[in-house]
């Protein structure tokens with residue numbers, strides 16, 4: 001399986017739990033974003049995931065599914081990759097390796113060439129992902145750098161993901177992570193709603209992710225964030 005994902009600068013995250021008119025879906029898919037990632041923490045089911053995949057699959061833009069649970073780990077319907085998170089900054093081992101164990105325990109049909117592991121560092125305690133995983137979000141730049149380095153150099157995760165879902169993060173934190181990571185691709189996601197914010201986080205992150213803005217702002221905001229990093 002190709003590894004073009006390493007060259008993506010801009011990813012748009014779509015939530016199967018939310019609805020978009022078909023025309024808007026087309027505008028997003030043709031906005032210049034490098035890939036669509038289908039993902040959410042709450043209320044994502046195989047059914048709404050399949051529905052969203054059917055809506056986005058005809059535009060030729062790369063498609064990633066990022067499951068929050070094993071039942072949404074799928075390999076068919078035209079997807080290019082399955083990005084599987086592990087949250088590093090939680091003491092609840094289920095979100096580090098437990099769900100993964102359960103996944104392998106109950107299936108024998110994993111297409112490993114499609115799987116890309118992600119080391120999440122979750123930093124917004126009020127986000128769904130922060131609450132669900134019980135992440136310790138009170139981290140300094142040095143703490144985040146240490147998590148990023150252990151993810152990159154020890155566990156050799158191909159992706160380190162600084163996640164502020166729902167709120168714009170601290171650029172100094174993302175800078176610290178970027179200085180700590182040698183090989184992994186650094187993702188930043190959270191609260192990006194303008195070209196300026198996209199450019200600011202894009203200075204440190206290899207790939208920026210825009211999610212909620214697609215639902216709450218117009219297509220022009222998405223296009224501006226694309227232009228800012230490409």
Ligand SMILES: CC(C)=CCC/C(C)=C/CC/C(C)=C/CC/C(C)=C/COP(=O)(O)OP(=O)(O)O
Pocket residue numbers: 015039040041042043066067068069070073084085086087094095096099100101103120127128129130132133163165166
């Ligand atoms: C082993 C498998 C296949 C799955 C488990 C994967 C794990 C450990 C997930 C834990 C972290 C998690 C829930 C990731 C989901 C991706 C993500 C962070 C989505 C953004 O979620 P939010 O934006 O906070 O939630 P909503 O959009 O649903 O409100």
Ligand SMILES: O=P(O)(O)OC[C@@H](O)CO
Pocket residue numbers: 013163164165166167188189190191192209210211212213
């Ligand atoms: O929805 P926003 O706040 O843009 O965050 C993007 C993404 O990192 C969420 O997982």
Ligand SMILES: [Mg+2]
Pocket residue numbers: 015040041165211212
């Ligand atoms: Mg979300």
